[in-house]
Each structure stands twice: as structure tokens, then as C-alpha cells.
Amino acid sequence: MPPRPVASEARPEPVQGNARPVSRRKARDLSGWLYVAPSLLINSLFLLFPVVATLWMSLTSWNGLESPQWVGAANFQELFASSAFWEAAINNAKWTVIFLTVPIALALWVAAALLRVRRLGFLQTLFLVPYILPTVVQARVWQGMIFNPETGLFGWLNKHGFNIPDPLIATAFSLYGIALVNLWAWWGFLTVIFFAAFRQIDRSLLEAAQVEGAGFWQQWIHIQIPLIKPTILFMLIMTFVWSFLVFDYVYVLTDGGPAGSSEVLSTLAFRYGFERFEFGKAAAVSAFAGLLGMFAISFYLWLQKKGFER
Amino acid sequence: MQRRRLEVTALAGLLILMALVTLFPIAPMLLNSVKSDIAVQTNPLALPDHLALDNFSKAWDQAHLGRSIFLSLRIVCLTVCFTCSTTCLTAYALARRKVRSWPLVSGYFLAATTVPITLLIFPLYGLLVRLGLLGNEAVLALIYTAIYTPFSVFLLRSYFLAIPLELEEAAQIDGASGFQIFLQVALPLVTPGVLTVALIVEFYSFQGRFGTQWSLMMANSVLLAGPIIIIFLILQRFFVEGLVAGSVKG
Numbered sequence: 001m002p003p004r005p006v007a008s009e010a011r012p013e014p015v016q017g018n019a020r021p022v023s024r025r026k027a028r029d030l031s032g033w034l035y036v037a038p039s040l041l042i043n044s045l046f047l048l049f050p051v052v053a054t055l056w057m058s059l060t061s062w063n064g065l066e067s068p069q070w071v072g073a074a075n076f077q078e079l080f081a082s083s084a085f086w087e088a089a090i091n092n093a094k095w096t097v098i099f100l101t102v103p104i105a106l107a108l109w110v111a112a113a114l115l116r117v118r119r120l121g122f123l124q125t126l127f128l129v130p131y132i133l134p135t136v137v138q139a140r141v142w143q144g145m146i147f148n149p150e151t152g153l154f155g156w157l158n159k160h161g162f163n164i165p166d167p168l169i170a171t172a173f174s175l176y177g178i179a180l181v182n183l184w185a186w187w188g189f190l191t192v193i194f195f196a197a198f199r200q201i202d203r204s205l206l207e208a209a210q211v212e213g214a215g216f217w218q219q220w221i222h223i224q225i226p227l228i229k230p231t232i233l234f235m236l237i238m239t240f241v242w243s244f245l246v247f248d249y250v251y252v253l254t255d256g257g258p259a260g261s262s263e264v265l266s267t268l269a270f271r272y273g274f275e276r277f278e279f280g281k282a283a284a285v286s287a288f289a290g291l292l293g294m295f296a297i298s299f300y301l302w303l304q305k306k307g308f309e310r
Numbered sequence: 311m312q313r314r315r316l317e318v319t320a321l322a323g324l325l326i327l328m329a330l331v332t333l334f335p336i337a338p339m340l341l342n343s344v345k346s347d348i349a350v351q352t353n354p355l356a357l358p359d360h361l362a363l364d365n366f367s368k369a370w371d372q373a374h375l376g377r378s379i380f381l382s383l384r385i386v387c388l389t390v391c392f393t394c395s396t397t398c399l400t401a402y403a404l405a406r407r408k409v410r411s412w413p414l415v416s417g418y419f420l421a422a423t424t425v426p427i428t429l430l431i432f433p434l435y436g437l438l439v440r441l442g443l444l445g446n447e448a449v450l451a452l453i454y455t456a457i458y459t460p461f462s463v464f465l466l467r468s469y470f471l472a473i474p475l476e477l478e479e480a481a482q483i484d485g486a487s488g489f490q491i492f493l494q495v496a497l498p499l500v501t502p503g504v505l506t507v508a509l510i511v512e513f514y515s516f517q518g519r520f521g522t523q524w525s526l527m528m529a530n531s532v533l534l535a536g537p538i539i540i541i542f543l544i545l546q547r548f549f550v551e552g553l554v555a556g557s558v559k560g
Binding site: 031033035038039043045047064110114116119120125126129132134142145148150151155184188193210245247266269270273279282283285287289 | 313314317318321322324325326328329332333335336338339342350351353354355392395396397399400402403404407408409410412415417419420421422424425426427428429430431432433434435436437452453455456457459460463488492524527528530531534535538539542543546549550553554
């Protein structure tokens, strides 16, 4: 039996045992809660509490030393009036568009190809290798060995007559340079997910289509992709959420530079917090990005409830 | 028939090309980790004229790699212990005890999977500084645990659901208590699941430190990435299973 999915867990389940005597059910409920307690305790202490504190902080002015002052929506008003904030938000939007399209399309195609050429199925492991490397290793390898004008592939190409600048130090390309590194690490993960989803499709459907003369593309477009729509939708929503939260790749590769050209909301929040000690504003930026994600998740749950998947 | 064979050949060729592109950046990493810094700058793509194996010992010393790996490993071990022990209990209860509030608890964990580090860091940082706990390993491990809990709960729950109910009912008839059933019947059966969680949490919480020269940086990268890649290749089945369980709807 294939493991059950994450996303469907939120679907309400029929509650059994309503017919039992109330006191016995209460005892059962209590012991159930005891099992859940350690996780909930750790999670609320180190996750829920800081999130609530961040939301509250976003309505205050705080330099990290004196006690916070309540300022209401002033942080948000200042942010919405600042060009740095909108430039970062637009970079997140560009990032979202790239990651909603390129890796999803690539992974869908490669997963279908792996299914067609079953003997090469083992390649999914190789495609996953970049994904498991620590982000700093990925970043240093691309920075030093690919992009670097002296020690990298680009430097070598420059010496041989191809004039390619280091994208990480060019304001016009820095965001795309970072995106390329993240894409390299990310698309293999999606491929593994989609490959697993494709494998759950009834083979006889594809065989029937083949008998009818449908080629690779026709099967892909008309049978495989429509049948794994729920998985694709889930990955699209998660991509949207993650795109507004992207931090580590930008932080390690350019730290938002040069000249703020690759700044995203999370690195901007870091700058407000740990460089300028304006923790209220930092919290406001984070809250903005986090709330967008929450809306996306709510939208997804709403779609699910409406029975999109059935 | 001819067309079909052509199609498979073309697809196979493209797949192999994708594999090469994927692995390509790793080659110069290996290559330049055994070259002198000057050789890296002269021609990063050339083969080394001699093997500068002392890069590895230099990288190890320069970045205090031994100490930072030891430190990371201690935090990783603590995180894995905390995560596995608490989420086994939670996942089991969510799978087997029917409590009316469970959809709410699941919904909370689902929402928690999307919480970014920037939503946590500022209050946590302030709090830890005030309590003098900044850099405390156990606290750090607990923060990681909180972050990995939702994923682990959902993954392990799917393993508990796959155990046939009859096994537990038989144990109940034999007079085992609820906790005994969990510990002696259900838990041993989900060992692969626990291993998967441990593996993925270990991968996510392990990061390293770096110096300044590119040759040493690559030696450093090899030292960090090597063990990870080897462990991954050995245990890939569990790893892939865990990732897929999180996202594919069966």
C-alpha cells in the first residue's frame, strides 16, 4: 500500500465511537491527548509562540534592547510606502513565476520519460543528488566552479572568446543566477514526486492509448498529467508558499546584492532585524510573506473541501 | 513499431543528458579539491598536475571542520532523538485513537509546515539572548524538532495506518494495555518509517562552514558532501519513500 499523502490529512474523518458511554470516551480522548502532548508542547513553545510573537512584534517598534512600543499599523504603512519593500516583493513574484513553470514542466516531462524508459528509472536517484547537498556546498560549487570569472567555467569560457558575465555580480542577472542554482537542486525532487505519482496510474490506460496510436506527447498531455492533477496542484501551492519564503540561497549567494538587485522579502527582513535593529519592521515583512502563504494554504484546503480532487 | 523504438531511444538519450547536466557541477568540485589554489585560477577545468591531498587536512584545520562537524553531529543526534520519540507517539495517536479534535490538530500541523524561519527568528533570538541560551545545543535541537515535527507526524502516521488492525486487536485480547500495544506491537512494525524520518531530519539539519580559498573550499565541500552522498546512495530507498509519502496522493 502506498503511504498516505500529507495534504489529505486535513480532511475531516468520520468519528467513531459515538455510541460508547461518555465517560469511557473521555478516558480514551484523554489518553489520546497524552500521546500528542509532547509534540504539541514542543511545537507550540518553539514554533507557534514565536510566530504569534512575530505577529505582535510587527505592530510595535523595537530595537532589541528597550521595551517594545505599540505603534499599530505604522510599520506596514512605512513598508508599503518604501520602494525597497516593493522591489523585494517583485523579486519574490518573479521567483514564483519561474518556479511555478520551469521546474514543474521539466520534472513532469522527465518523470514521464523515466516511466517510458523503465530501464533508466534508477536515474531518479542521480537527479536527487544535488537536492541532498547542504545549501552552502551547492552555493560554493556554483559560485566558485561555474560562475566565477577566474576559477569557474564562465571564466574559462571568457578566455575562449565567449563573453559571459558572472550573473551573481550583475544587477540585471543576480536573481536569475540564484534561481538557476536553486533550480538545479530542486527539479530532481519534483521529478521523484511526479515519477511516483505517474507510477500509480493504471498501466492498462496507457497501453490502451498506445494501441490506439497515441505517442509519448499525447499520453503525457491527455492521460498522465490530468490523472495526477491533485499532486501537481499540491506542488504548485507549496511552490507558491516557498517562493515567498526563499531565504538560504539568496543569503548565501549574494545576500541580496549587488545594489539590492536580488533582495527578497526574507533577506530584507533579516537586514531590518540584524543590521538596523528595527525588529518591528523585520517582523512586519516576515508577517506579510507568512500571511500570503497562509492564504495560499487556506485556498488549497478550500479547493479540497469543494471536492476538486474527486 | 519503428516509431516507438525511435521514441524510446530519443527519450533515453535526453534522460542521460539530463543526468550529465545534473552531475556536471560536482565534477569541478572533485577536480579542484585536489589542486593548488594557483592551478585552480590558471585553468579550473584542467586535470591536476599533482594531487594536492594536503588540501583536505588544511581545509579540516582552517575551518575547524572537526569541531564544527562534531558540534553539528551532536545537534543532529539530539534533534533526531527528540523528533523520533515525540512524533512516533503523536502519529500513532492520530492514526489509531479516534478523537473528535484530531482534524484540528492535523490542520495545525499542516499550517506549521509552511512557517518560514523569518517568522520565528526574531522573537526566538531575543528570548534566547535574554535567557543566555544562545548557542545552547539542546535548545537548538528543540527548535529543529519543532520545525520537523509536522512532516514527521504525517509520514509516520501513514506507516501506522498501514498496520493491520487485527494485530493490535489480538494484543488487546491478550490483555495488553494501550501503551504496551503501541510500544511492543505497533512501534516495531514502523521501524522503516522511523528510520526514514531520522534520515531526512539528519539531512536537513546538517550544514557546514567555509574558508576563503577556492581549492580549500572545494576540499571542504567534498569532505561535507562525500559522506552525505554515500549515506544517501546506500539508504536511497527510504529517502525517496519518505519524500514521496509527503506529497503524492494515492
